[in-house]
Amino acid sequence: MVRVTYLGGHCRPMICGMMPIQVRGGTGEDCVTSIYLAGKINKNDWRHDLMGWDLRTAWAVWENDEGDPPRPWPVIKKGVLDTFDYVGPYFASDDHGCGHGPGTHGCGEDGALACGSYAGLGLPLRPQVREMCLAAIDAADIVFAWLNDPTAYGTLVEIGYAKGRGKQVIVAAPEIPGTCELASKRGWQLPDSPTNEFWFAFSCATSTLTASTPHEALKQVVDFLPNLESPIEEAFWRAYLQMAPPELNGLRSQHPVFNGRYRLDFALPAQKIGIELDGYAYHSSPEVFTRDRARQRELQLNGWRIISFSGTEINRDAGGCVRQAAQLVDQLKSGGSGT
Numbered sequence: 001m002v003r004v005t006y007l008g009g010h011c012r013p014m015i016c017g018m019m020p021i022q023v024r025g026g027t028g029e030d031c032v033t034s035i036y037l038a039g040k041i042n043k044n045d046w047r048h049d050l051m052g053w054d055l056r057t058a059w060a061v062w063e064n065d066e067g068d069p070p071r072p073w074p075v076i077k078k079g080v081l082d083t084f085d086y087v088g089p090y091f092a093s094d095d096h097g098c099g100h101g102p103g104t105h106g107c108g109e110d111g112a113l114a115c116g117s118y119a120g121l122g123l124p125l126r127p128q129v130r131e132m133c134l135a136a137i138d139a140a141d142i143v144f145a146w147l148n149d150p151t152a153y154g155t156l157v158e159i160g161y162a163k164g165r166g167k168q169v170i171v172a173a174p175e176i177p178g179t180c181e182l183a184s185k186r187g188w189q190l191p192d193s194p195t196n197e198f199w200f201a202f203s204c205a206t207s208t209l210t211a212s213t214p215h216e217a218l219k220q221v222v223d224f225l226p227n228l229e230s231p232i233e234e235a236f237w238r239a240y241l242q243m244a245p246p247e248l249n250g251l252r253s254q255h256p257v258f259n260g261r262y263r264l265d266f267a268l269p270a271q272k273i274g275i276e277l278d279g280y281a282y283h284s285s286p287e288v289f290t291r292d293r294a295r296q297r298e299l300q301l302n303g304w305r306i307i308s309f310s311g312t313e314i315n316r317d318a319g320g321c322v323r324q325a326a327q328l329v330d331q332l333k334s335g336g337s338g339t
Contacts, residue, residue, distance in 0.1 A: 035084040039146035088136030171205040172217035239318035245326035
């Protein structure tokens with residue numbers, strides 16, 4: 001869905017809701033996505049609530065001898081919701097508390113903390129902190145930003161850098177900036193919201209989400225991860241992401257129907273349109289053929305319309321199959337007959 005923000009006398013387009021998520025090559029357990037969690041830094045903040053001691057103990061600066069550069073940030077495998085590989089950011093733990101609060105981050109003599117108690121422990125300097133953050137964003141498949149604080153200045157830079165690097169950027173907050181539609185209903189006056197001044201950052205996002213907490217927003221992201229079970233499904237999905245035909249907006253993978261009794265390879269649930277990809281062994285026996293025909297009739301009786309492609313077609317021209325699927329979906333939405 002595309003909404004339009006109304007700020008400063010101009011209407012500006014902004015994507016609202018989740019767009020399709022790209023995953024690394026592979027299927028099943030190999031299909032893992034890495035994530036960078038941007039957002040305001042606070043003592044024991046939401047990242048620590050999400051990951052616990054795994055985050056607190058994964059990276060230590062005091063293991064360096066004085067003068068040595070800080071160790072590279074590690075990757076915490078499936079550290080976020082047992083789904084995403086966490087690549088950053090990491091933090092220098094400050095139990096004294098003097099490195100927390102307004103105007104404290106990045107202070108000192110070009111160092112990350114102003115507290116003299118940490119002198120000689122090899123804490124990274126500001127340029128090193130910057131480069132580690134940017135390197136972690138480069139390594140991430142997804143950059144997730146929780147943008148609920150108007151003083152999250154570093155987060156704005158991270159969003160812009162990720163956008164420039166072509167990353168999938170998801171910006172989440174309890175509220176999103178106001179829209180033309182909302183303003184028109186209120187005499188062109190937007191409700192007071194801390195996110196209104198963030199419209200530029202939100203417009204840089206691949207997707208935006210509203211949620212009461214970062215944890216809730218990340219759960220929504222997990223729900224939109226594709227569950228791909230075969231190479232032909234992966235080929236179709238990647239072609240779909242590259243082409244992004246508007247007719248297929250909202251496409252879901254491995255969509256359950258009839259309380260999970262069946263699953264469709266891909267589906268547009270709101271329109272009850274399914275896309276099935278038939279592999280080489282699809283009709284390997286009369287029993288499989290008969291069971292498939294019974295399944296298809298049951299789907300049709302419940303209003304589902306199915307578009308089918310063979311594995312050979314997908315392997316030969318996945319993009320062409322996506323293009324045909326989009327054309328058929330457009331025809332079905334316009335009242336055409338099922339396939």
